[in-house]
Amino acid sequence: MNHNKSRLAWQKKLHEIIFEADTAAGKLFDIFLILTILLSVVAVMLDSVKSINGYYGNILYTAEWIFTILFTIEYFLRITAISKPWGYMRSFYGVVDLLAVLPTYLGVIFPGIHFLLVIRLLRVLRIFRVLKLIQYISEAKMLRQALRASGRKITIFIFTVLTLVTIMGSLMYVIEGEANGFTSIPLSIYWAIVTLTTVGYGDISPMTGLGQMLAAIIMICGYGIIAVPTGIVTVEMNRLAVKKISTQSCPECSAEGHDYDAKFCKICGAKL
Secondary structure, eight states: OHHHHHHHHHHHHHHHHHHOSSSHHHHHHHHHHHHHHHHHHHHHHHHTSHHHHHHHHHHHHHHHHHHHHHHHHHHHHHHHHSSOHHHHHHSHHHHHHHHTTHHHHHHHHOTTOGGGGGGGGGGGGHHHHHOOOHHHHHHHHHHHHHHHHTHHHHHHHHHHHHHHHHHHHHHHHHHHOGGGTOOSHHHHHHHHHHHHTTOOOOSSOOOSHHHHHHHHHHHHHHHHHHHHHHHHHHHHHHHOOOOOBOOOOOTTTOOOOOBTTOOBOTTTOOBO
């Protein structure tokens, strides 16, 4: 019985350090983790530069293994610190943490799969979890709710834009034809998308007067269309009232974003 109590006390202390941000130990751990993440990302970026890799390849390789071991230890500590590790492992950040260390180990087993090393950059997403200040959590929660509430409207908007560029691209294909570079309808739709979004690569351009007139109309429409999704999300954000959020993390499932006065986890119902 005493053994179980001591283990639970040790587990609770570990949870406070790793998952909480309102204690001195938790803040110190978060600062160390942020610095480690940034250094690991810099090492990955430098390793992709051939001239630097030629001189410091061995050092960068050693550094990558050091970072991988540290992140692996952290991953298993997070699993140990909560009573329901499977819930954390299935969560978004649980998957990100796992993907942050797998490429290095897979690189030993499958040396030819170099592109998997790019996945290591996902560890930079941990920074958003580490910054557990109340204002960050509140703003992030509000933005997430606004995007979720705007989902249907944005979906309809995107479908409308796709319909518009399909019609405009087909018209341009008929007007310009293969002689002026519009060799197919898909290519013409590509041109319509580039033009409507005001990107304007310039690899294809209309030559006839009618085609240039249609292109001018698409360009003008593009300025109005770009503002639509921004307006949709802004309206939803204005409707949302930002609640006071604490930095408390559930000791059972590691869920975050609870209200400041919450007594129980909103996901699994465990006592906070």
